[in-house]
Amino acid sequence: MNETFNNKWKSHKNLEEGVYNLLEVYLKNKIKQWKMPNPSSTGPEFYLPANFNWKKEWREFVENYRLCFHGDKDPISWSSFYNYYTKHFDTLKKLNHKTDYCNFCCKIHVQLLNKNLSNEEIENKKMLLNEHLENARQAREAYNEFRRLAALQNQSIVLSFDFSENILLQNLQETPSIFYFKSRRKIEMFGVNNEGSNIQMNYLIDECFKTPKGPNCVISLLDHYIQNYVPIGVNLVLYADNSPAQNKNCTMIPYLSYLVKVLKRHPQIDLYFLIAGHTKFGPDGHFGNTKTEIKRSICYSIKDLIGSEGLVQR
Numbered sequence: 001m002n003e004t005f006n007n008k009w010k011s012h013k014n015l016e017e018g019v020y021n022l023l024e025v026y027l028k029n030k031i032k033q034w035k036m037p038n039p040s041s042t043g044p045e046f047y048l049p050a051n052f053n054w055k056k057e058w059r060e061f062v063e064n065y066r067l068c069f070h071g072d073k074d075p076i077s078w079s080s081f082y083n084y085y086t087k088h089f090d091t092l093k094k095l096n097h098k099t100d101y102c103n104f105c106c107k108i109h110v111q112l113l114n115k116n117l118s119n120e121e122i123e124n125k126k127m128l129l130n131e132h133l134e135n136a137r138q139a140r141e142a143y144n145e146f147r148r149l150a151a152l153q154n155q156s157i158v159l160s161f162d163f164s165e166n167i168l169l170q171n172l173q174e175t176p177s178i179f180y181f182k183s184r185r186k187i188e189m190f191g192v193n194n195e196g197s198n199i200q201m202n203y204l205i206d207e208c209f210k211t212p213k214g215p216n217c218v219i220s221l222l223d224h225y226i227q228n229y230v231p232i233g234v235n236l237v238l239y240a241d242n243s244p245a246q247n248k249n250c251t252m253i254p255y256l257s258y259l260v261k262v263l264k265r266h267p268q269i270d271l272y273f274l275i276a277g278h279t280k281f282g283p284d285g286h287f288g289n290t291k292t293e294i295k296r297s298i299c300y301s302i303k304d305l306i307g308s309e310g311l312v313q314r
């Protein structure tokens with residue numbers, strides 16, 4: 001515990017009213033310990049470490065308070081504590097799965113913490129960050145607009161596609177212990193999401209048929225989807241993530257040109273990429289739901305996953 005804090009704490013007479021002052025000093029000292037600048041509502045946002053827990057901070061504050069004043073009552077309830085820091089320290093944020101925060105954003109945020117930067121450098125970095133965020137925001141807006149239009153009319157179809165992380169299946173109870181923890185069956189999942197209807201088709205690739213996640217694999221699966229589920233003559237809008245190995249390459253573009261110019265299957269195909277690092281889109285949501293469902297259910301093989309009664313509906 002910081003010394004100035006202890007002094008201020010002990011000299012406090014009016015406890016009921018003084019709790020908030022103590023809390024302010026306490027949190028400011030904590031922020032000094034984390035080597036963060038004094039947060040204010042006008043500054044840039046700072047992300048706390050992943051293991052950080054506000055509830056733990058509240059418990060620590062209460063324990064320290066009790067130690068100092070030999071009391072056994074909580075000086076402040078969890079909800080008041082929560083309201084206090086969200087109001088006064090609102091630039092301190094915690095990362096969660098919904099936070100749209102990429103490596104570039106993180107790099108600039110960390111650079112901005114450096115106190116030796118001149119004003120000009122700070123301005124430059126802030127400008128870079130704002131430009132990047134503005135690009136990401138515009139890309140996201142365009143994507144949402146396409147989704148909205150696709151849901152309203154049938155002239156164009158919007159598809160987004162991506163690979164999921166590998167799915168690990170559970171082991172049978174009878175599996176010998178030497179294999180039990182080492183070898184869970186891996187299944188790869190490639191999803192093509194129709195943004196208009198928000199129905200996703202998942203292609204499952206079993207471990208024994210594993211193929212490199214290259215243009216060959218992506219285009220084969222995408223072609224299967226287009227040939228079977230996309231009507232002839234509609235405009236096609238495709239959304240892919242930024243991976244050059246999978247989508248941004250000299251095979252994908254000729255394939256799409258082939259569909260338009262040679263087969264004359266579609267009058268127009270647009271291919272879009274979201275800004276690198278901010279690529280959470282349709283398929284990711286579906287993958288999340290599927291994985292949650294797999295965790296809850298008993299799935300031992302790819303057969304349990306597919307089929308009309310399987311988890312991943314055809």
Ligand SMILES: [Zn+2]
Nearest residue numbers: 102104105277
């Ligand atoms: Zn970013």
